[in-house]
Amino acid sequence: MQDSNQFAGRFLGVLGGMGPLAGATFVNRLVLLTPATSDQHHIPAILWNDPRVPGRPAAFLHQGEDPLPWMLNGIRHLEQAGAQAIAIPCNTAHLWFDAMQAHTRLPILHIVDAVIANLRDSGITDGRVGLLATGATLASQLYQTALTANGYECVVPESDEIERWCTAPIGLVKENRLDDAQEALTPGVAALHGRGVQAVILGCTELPLALPLARRTWDMPIVDSIDALARAAIAWYFDSSLAPYSPSN
Amino acid sequence: MQDSNQFAGRFLGVLGGMGPLAGATFVNRLVLLTPATSDQHHIPAILWNDPRVPGRPAAFLHQGEDPLPWMLNGIRHLEQAGAQAIAIPCNTAHLWFDAMQAHTRLPILHIVDAVIANLRDSGITDGRVGLLATGATLASQLYQTALTANGYECVVPESDEIERWCTAPIGLVKENRLDDAQEALTPGVAALHGRGVQAVILGCTELPLALPLARRTWDMPIVDSIDALARAAIAWYFDSSLAPYSPSN
Numbered sequence: 001m002q003d004s005n006q007f008a009g010r011f012l013g014v015l016g017g018m019g020p021l022a023g024a025t026f027v028n029r030l031v032l033l034t035p036a037t038s039d040q041h042h043i044p045a046i047l048w049n050d051p052r053v054p055g056r057p058a059a060f061l062h063q064g065e066d067p068l069p070w071m072l073n074g075i076r077h078l079e080q081a082g083a084q085a086i087a088i089p090c091n092t093a094h095l096w097f098d099a100m101q102a103h104t105r106l107p108i109l110h111i112v113d114a115v116i117a118n119l120r121d122s123g124i125t126d127g128r129v130g131l132l133a134t135g136a137t138l139a140s141q142l143y144q145t146a147l148t149a150n151g152y153e154c155v156v157p158e159s160d161e162i163e164r165w166c167t168a169p170i171g172l173v174k175e176n177r178l179d180d181a182q183e184a185l186t187p188g189v190a191a192l193h194g195r196g197v198q199a200v201i202l203g204c205t206e207l208p209l210a211l212p213l214a215r216r217t218w219d220m221p222i223v224d225s226i227d228a229l230a231r232a233a234i235a236w237y238f239d240s241s242l243a244p245y246s247p248s249n
Numbered sequence: 250m251q252d253s254n255q256f257a258g259r260f261l262g263v264l265g266g267m268g269p270l271a272g273a274t275f276v277n278r279l280v281l282l283t284p285a286t287s288d289q290h291h292i293p294a295i296l297w298n299d300p301r302v303p304g305r306p307a308a309f310l311h312q313g314e315d316p317l318p319w320m321l322n323g324i325r326h327l328e329q330a331g332a333q334a335i336a337i338p339c340n341t342a343h344l345w346f347d348a349m350q351a352h353t354r355l356p357i358l359h360i361v362d363a364v365i366a367n368l369r370d371s372g373i374t375d376g377r378v379g380l381l382a383t384g385a386t387l388a389s390q391l392y393q394t395a396l397t398a399n400g401y402e403c404v405v406p407e408s409d410e411i412e413r414w415c416t417a418p419i420g421l422v423k424e425n426r427l428d429d430a431q432e433a434l435t436p437g438v439a440a441l442h443g444r445g446v447q448a449v450i451l452g453c454t455e456l457p458l459a460l461p462l463a464r465r466t467w468d469m470p471i472v473d474s475i476d477a478l479a480r481a482a483i484a485w486y487f488d489s490s491l492a493p494y495s496p497s498n
Contacts, residue, residue: 007322009301020291024276027298031270037424042269042300046326049276051291052258073256077295077330175286 009044010242012233013083013106015074016049018056018067018090019174022205022226023049026089029230043237046081048074056092060136068096075104085109087233089205091225092134094142107236112146114232115201115225119152122221124199126151130192132185133203134170135162143203155197157188164188166204173206181210193218201225258293259491261482262332262355264323265298267305267316267339268423271454271475272298275338278479292486295330297323305341309385317345324353334358336482338454340474341383343391356485361395363481364450364474368401371470373448375400379441381434382452383419384411392452404446406437413437415453422455430459442467450474 012030016023027047036042053071058064071093078086086108088094094111101108119129129152131143138156147154157165165188172181185207192200199221202208208224216222236242261279265272276296285291302320307313320342327335335357337343343360350357368378378401380392387405396403406414414437421430434456441449448470451457457473465471485491 006318007299011299017288017291017293019288020294021277021280024273024280024296027273027296028270028277031273032425034425039266039268039300039302039304039423042266044266044299044301045269045296047273047276047294047296047298048330049296050256050260050293051288052293053288055288069255081297081326081330174288176281176283 010237011082011084012043012045012237013075013078013081013086014045014047015071015078015086015088015093016047016090017051017074018053018088018093019206020049020051021173021176021209022089023047025209026087026205026226026230029227030233033227033230034234043234046078046083048077050074056090056095057134057136060092060095060140067093068099071096071100072103075100075106079104079106085233085236087229089226089229091142091203091205092137095136095140109229109232109236111225111229112143114228115143115203115223116146116150118223118228118231119199119201119221122199122223124221128153128155128195128197130155130189130195130197130200131203132157132166132188132192132200132207135167137203138162138166143201155192155195157192161188161191165191166207169210170204170206173209178210181206182215185210189218189222193220199223259486260331260333261292261294261486262324262327262330262335263294263296264320264327264335264337264342265296265339266300266323267302267337267342268455269298269300270422270425270458271338272296274458275336275454275475275479278476279482282476282479283483292483295327295332297327299323305339305344306383306385309341309344309389316342317348320345320349321352324349324355328353328355334482334485336478338475338478340391340452340454341386344385344389358478358481358485360474360478361392363477364392364452364472365395365399367472367477367480368448368450368470371448371472373470377402377404377444377446379404379438379444379446379449380452381406381415381437381441381449381456383415386452387411387415392450404441404444406441410437410440414440415456418459419453419455422458427459430455431464434459438467438471442469448472
């Protein structure tokens with residue numbers, strides 16, 4: 001189904017729900033980071049926020065139901081609704097990036113590319129960088145491979161630390177226990193700081209929810225994968241080198 | 250197009266974009282107010298966040314383009330995506346409520362009903378209640394009629410106060426100037442408090458964005474139309490008296 005010309009224009013699709021607070025917060029940050037002086041200057045976006053997608057970390061470890069059909073269901077709905085690019089505010093979901101991209105003609109903005117661009121924009125172009133993420137994202141080397149290829153040295157938590165500094169706060173966010181999550185995450189950021197990193201990447205979209213901007217008091221950048229992806233989406237939206245939207249594209 | 254059974258289930262449609270930060274914040278509050286212990290316990294929702302809808306207050310005063318075709322375009326997309334009820338986190342949009350409801354078989358949750366239910370749940374069942382909203386919402390008597398019918402006395406700002414306490418902070422929110430918006434709104438809440446109201450209704454969904462929970466320091470309830478509508482949506486989702494979802498419904 002095609003939109004009439006009256007409603008045509010560039011439209012961002014957001015495959016959210018993984019988790020749902022990260023999906024909602026991504027749209028919130030997208031709005032707040034967009035230069036705008038009225039509603040009509042903001043970015044048209046549609047958020048598919050289906051939280052029933054089976055858990056990504058368990059599935060990656062072959063211990064749970066396959067989330068891919070649920071992700072593709074969301075992408076199909078975003079396509080039908082008229083999205084022209086897709087942002088996925090879930091890092092672990094990017095372990096299925098190639099499979100998702102193979103099923104859609106829409107460009108999917110890669111969250112790791114967005115984080116590395118944000119790191120560079122923060123003035124950090126090489127050296128030691130800390131990473132906190134789900135056990136699955138860490139085990140997959142998703143970030144480590146890309147960081148190494150871009151000249152960084154990636155510092156990750158020890159295996160017993162992943163549970164305390166990553167798995168625990170992520171689970172607490174999904175229970176809406178944001179203060180408890182902050183308490184669990186903070187020692188992890190502090191410890192990586194003590195290990196001489198120049199920045200810490202919050203490489204799971206639940207982690208920024210546990211550490212609001214106002215509480216990031218370290219003298220180093222905290223690279224937030226929600227904000228990084230929102231900045232990439234804004235860059236896509238305002239990229240005048242792309243063909244203007246046409247319903248027949 | 251029907252979903253396969255695997256993906257069937259109750260799904261909330263959110264007609265947002267009016268403004269975009271209110272749409273995103275509504276989904277955020279929906280998640281945070283839902284009792285849940287994992288992603289999969291949260292409410293499946295789809296947010297149509299198209300901020301290009303022509304300004305509602307101007308259109309109501311016959312000074313601008315008609316927003317209704319844009320609202321119906323959003324509703325049509327939400328229907329196609331599988332929504333089974335619609336929440337609209339914009340009070341002024343409810344001046345077109347009957348026209349929207351006439352165009353869809355899905356129930357639209359009325360924001361004024363949600364606010365009155367929230368007022369009752371706060372223990373306020375009659376007496377003087379303050380209202381801050383757009384000039385159009387105030388002029389339409391949307392809230393005043395419903396409040397009077399429910400036994401309340403509605404206290405609204407004088408005409409010169411509407412600009413300072415409502416129009417100005419709403420415009421500042423749409424520019425992402427939340428601190429400035431708070432500065433403009435606060436004297437309005439304080440003044441209504443001084444006029445002996447038992448509660449103040451933030452009857453425009455931009456206003457709660459200017460007055461975060463932590464800054465509501467008055468000894469009276471502030472009834473927030475975003476949270477009230479989110480609570481109504483949660484009640485709808487968990488209402489076991491409704492027929493279970495079936496794609497053939």
